[in-house]
Amino acid sequence: MGLGKTIQTIVFLYSLYKEGHTKGPFLVSAPLSTIINWEREFQMWAPAFYVVTYTGDKDSRAIIRENEFSFDDNAMKGGKKAFKMKVKFHVLLTSYELITIDQAALGSIRWACLVVDEAHRLKNNQSKFFRVLNGYKIEHKLLLTGTPLQNNLEELFHLLNFLTPERFNNLEGFLEEFADISKEDQIKKLHDLLGPHMLRRLKADVFKNMPAKTELIVRVELSPMQKKYYKYILTRNFEALNSRGGGNQVSLLNIMMDLKKCCNHPYLFPESPKLPSGAYEGGALIKASGKLLLLQKMLRKLKEQNHRVLIFSQMTKMLDLLEDFLDYEGYKYERIDGGITGALRQEAIDRFNAPGAQQFCFLLSTRAGGLGINLATADTVVIFDSDWNPHNDIQAFSRAHRIGQANKVMIYRFVTRASVEERITQVAKRKMMLTHLVVRPGLGSKAGSMSKQELDDILKFGTEELFKDENEGQ
Template sequence: MVTGGVMRKYQIEGMMWICSLYENGLNGILADEMGLGKTIQSVSFLAHLYSMGVKGPFMIVAPLSTVTNWQREFARWTPSIETVLYHGSKEERRALREQIGFENKVKHPPSKSFPVIITSFEVAMNDAKKLANLNWKYLIVDEGHRLKNKDCRLLRELKSLNSDNRLLLSGTPLQNNLTELWSLLHFILPDIFQDLATFQTWFDFDEELHAEKGTARIIEEESKNKTVSKLHAILDPFLLRRLKTDVLINLPKKREYILMAPLTESQEKINKSIADKSLDSFLSEQITEFEVTDGNWERQGAVNNKAMSLMNVLMQMRKNCNHPYLFTAPFDSLGNIVVDERLVKSAGKLQLLDRMLTILRKNGHKVLIFSQMTKMLDLLEDYLELRGWPSHRIDGTVNWKDRQSLMDDYNSPTSNSFVFLLSTRSGGLGINLTTADTVIIYDGDFNPQQDLQAMDRCHRIGQTKPVSVFRLITVQSVESKIFERASNKRKLELVAIARKRFKVKNLTEIRQSISSTELVELLKPKVTVK
């Protein structure tokens, strides 16, 4: 039933692995690295079930930004399988339920006419009681790490559904700590992973990675009690993970660099006022008004009232590292921020970015710039207009239909767009921008997986050029501490779900404990600092 193309060897192996789980009555986590085609492996598995006479019902729950991509993949690879996008207003969803036949509680008989239901997390939560009217034969949850919080509503509502089998798809199954991993395991195998406290007593090494000499203690603990190896042995039957470097031999390399930027004089003043809790008075002192030309006045003042709050000192310092205009900026007589060279000169990171983009544009590169702050994206958009460089932008305010249009335009061979601005959280899912070959992380996330997802918007199947990733970090600032913390979280993932240890194996292969050499290699830094 898969007629839309030829699957790669590792994708066929992944599909067969899901089949083996199903045949043994087990649930699992397909944890292939982002960009390896977890969607097509899932689609082909459901096609296999259809061909074996298992007609469903099947449901796929995914982020809103990816639901249309699921429909496209079914239409491309298995056009004979009908799908329904269960979305829209309350009235539209009720009409769909009546049309499909589960407005009221039923045990739907297997039928070729029953479509694969594709819906979003939000709709799945809001309509959980109606979705429980069916006994789902197979439930697939895309971006399954959204279930990492053991107390979240999404997890609670999905657990309430009647489903014979469950499959989580996640390129980042471990993000912050082992408790989150337990939450995923509890969802797919609640009878096996019943008690969090017991799991934590078995595997309590995640905090060691944040401690001084923590790496040495983990290696010592492994040599004594095989703690890491025991975790691998427990996960092995239920988790499959392959990396791009393992299976995509022809995929161009990705290199990551850290570029350090200084604080400007104005940033240093703001940083000092935040540290000694005098930001309020400092910003008040900045308010001035003067005439720049005949009849045209300019005012220097606070950007908004929120900037006066010290509820979150850490966030204030992060904002200052990005740009002082997030606190105080020059406004024209109409109340708009004045966009001139002062915008560039006021921030150390923007000065560095300006030099970088000038060279990158001259050499014909296309660039993705990620920031967590939409206000910073506003300033970057102003900066790009100042330089006369064409750009696109996606953040949380852009709906899923417009996102696809923007992506198609940027990826078009005739596009002259140089930069694509994206918010890290909204632009890290369901986005394919392989025409770009450079990623700039303007401000990093506490969760390293968010930044990895951002990088993989262009470093994925379809990329033909080497990809360079540049992280901008302000020297001797809170950003350095954030990056250190995020790096330690990344080490936890590398240790707990070590590469080359969760692949499809030959039956004759004998599992061995992870060695001290392997652990040391996993815990080494993987970036270049400049």
């Protein structure tokens, strides 16, 4: 994450080619949003490579296959003969989806090396991508990821199984062997096992004088309106929450989502007061949410001191409200979420990173804005609401804390006091411990998704205090 994985990979492929170890071709598969960046880096670091970007709709892909794949005119139509064909390009850049959709064409080429960027997307072997790639003819495989372990050892096993299936082919055995991984000898064993397969670099190894980063958890109070909504959601769902009635996991997750929305902003519910123009009245918008009240004060200070801010939320609707808020406050901003694709994305990033850019804030959705995007011109990150998976938040703030960053990076994580959010943060911390222990020297567990017990526990966190306040108030 900001360690130059892309550049290291390109230079690695280039030197394989230049030193005569292989003629290629190389297949690079990456999330669609990062392909433009890969193109740029190839141009810069491996100018002699002929790189073909294989994306677009069905017709444009057919044209690329016809013109860019081979020196023989109808090689691609010849089916099985494709092995014999002389491939025109050195590198084919494509998205995960097309590896699956166009496996007939791509699978007929013998690849010298496959690179999968953000490989934690491969983490379960049920994924179609995984199964399809196993049918490709590939000499060598290279997986790039900033987070090799997101939840448990099982995911790590699937990555290893993809790399060396002959060695890692028994998941049960693997999990059993390392089930009790708190023992010293077990840990050593896992590390010896990982050693030959994993090259792990920390920012500190690559970049000796990286500016520091500080993460602060900022505890925010609910506004009166939020308290009203929060109690309403709890009382409305009393049946599901009452442990004797006991709702199922789905209904508990729905309640959880409602409570998370409420912690962000009560206007995320349909019955919110809009002006005739379709926007919200700025003052009321801010007063309705404890987080926005705080953000308003923070941004004024940050603006005075010439900082630039990335604001992450998981909810695109929340990003809409934040846009209204920034307009009302008169700040210039950019925005990226799942609906904004490759080229537009890169334009927004370039505008924000341009010297002397006026944009003060960049609004990003945690999942869409968290992958392979470079925003090192900002030095302050606000995580408006935390992700279930702490790795997504780390991916998110690594947009700013990366090579190229000149200032100290401050990360403010908003957490609503005595609410589901506070408890989720505690659960997330536990997940982070797991990574620290397995990928660095250490241990792991089978803890994957939330159990019903955990959900119950999270939902009830802080409710006592909330209703107690009310009784005292009366």
